[in-house]
Amino acid sequence: xxxxxxxxxxxxxxxxxxxxxxxxxxxxxxxxxxxxxxxxxxxxxxxxxxxxxxxxxxxxxxxxxxxxxxxxxxxxxxxxxxxxx
Amino acid sequence: xxxxxxxxxxxxxxxxxxxxxxxxxxxxxxxxxxxxxxxxxxxxxxxxxxxxxxxxxxxxxxxxxxxxxxxxxxxxxxxxxxxxxxxxxxxxxxxxxxxxxxxxxxxxxxxxxxxxxxxxxxxxxxxxxxxxxxxxxxxxxxxxxxxxx
Numbered sequence: 001x002x003x004x005x006x007x008x009x010x011x012x013x014x015x016x017x018x019x020x021x022x023x024x025x026x027x028x029x030x031x032x033x034x035x036x037x038x039x040x041x042x043x044x045x046x047x048x049x050x051x052x053x054x055x056x057x058x059x060x061x062x063x064x065x066x067x068x069x070x071x072x073x074x075x076x077x078x079x080x081x082x083x084x085x
Numbered sequence: 086x087x088x089x090x091x092x093x094x095x096x097x098x099x100x101x102x103x104x105x106x107x108x109x110x111x112x113x114x115x116x117x118x119x120x121x122x123x124x125x126x127x128x129x130x131x132x133x134x135x136x137x138x139x140x141x142x143x144x145x146x147x148x149x150x151x152x153x154x155x156x157x158x159x160x161x162x163x164x165x166x167x168x169x170x171x172x173x174x175x176x177x178x179x180x181x182x183x184x185x186x187x188x189x190x191x192x193x194x195x196x197x198x199x200x201x202x203x204x205x206x207x208x209x210x211x212x213x214x215x216x217x218x219x220x221x222x223x224x225x226x227x228x229x230x231x232x233x234x
Binding site: 008010058059075 | 222
């Protein structure tokens with residue numbers, strides 16, 4: 001199945017696009033999406049280990065199932081997450 | 086009240102909005118665009134959001150705070166787009182019966198916003214470089230100024 005992944009901030013800048021389509025075999029999980037994103041968009045490979053993923057606007061762990069109906073997003077670390085208090 | 090906006094945040098109106106006869110304390114926090122971070126000089130800041138998720142997370146954070154403190158009213162607004170030095174990027178106004186509750190709730194709200202709401206900032210520097218601020222991310226190379234790559 002073809003899944004569209006939204007990209008933001010540095011990930012969007014490096015990919016040169018605000019989304020990327022990846023192909024994964026069903027059934028699939030966030031882990032598959034992360035791997036295929038690196039395959040289809042080599043510019044993101046260095047960042048991917050530090051990216052979170054969201055499925056339908058919720059942070060999702062690696063085992064979270066994804067379907068063609070899922071809204072997927074790659075979430076870079078947010079601005080003030082640490083060390084800025 | 087939760088909002089993400091491209092417009093100037095009217096923080097006085099936001100503070101006014103949460104005032105109530107039921108509350109004895111109002112605390113408003115403003116996050117503003119800072120010029121210096123150590124030696125680095127910022128010229129302007131660009132904010133980007135995953136809007137649907139950011140709004141959903143902000144609603145969750147509001148609910149979380151309401152479950153911990155007796156909040157009378159709360160207003161939470163984040164601005165996105167290009168902001169100049171000193172501009173207000175985020176404003177949180179909270180009213181509670183007592184001041185300790187209002188301070189604690191407001192502090193909690195801004196800390197949680199910074200931790201879990203998908204909004205990012207890109208620093209534009211006096212050197213001409215731009216850099217997305219992604220704490221903990223080593224591989225975030227500053228892009229070279231145009232023409233000097």
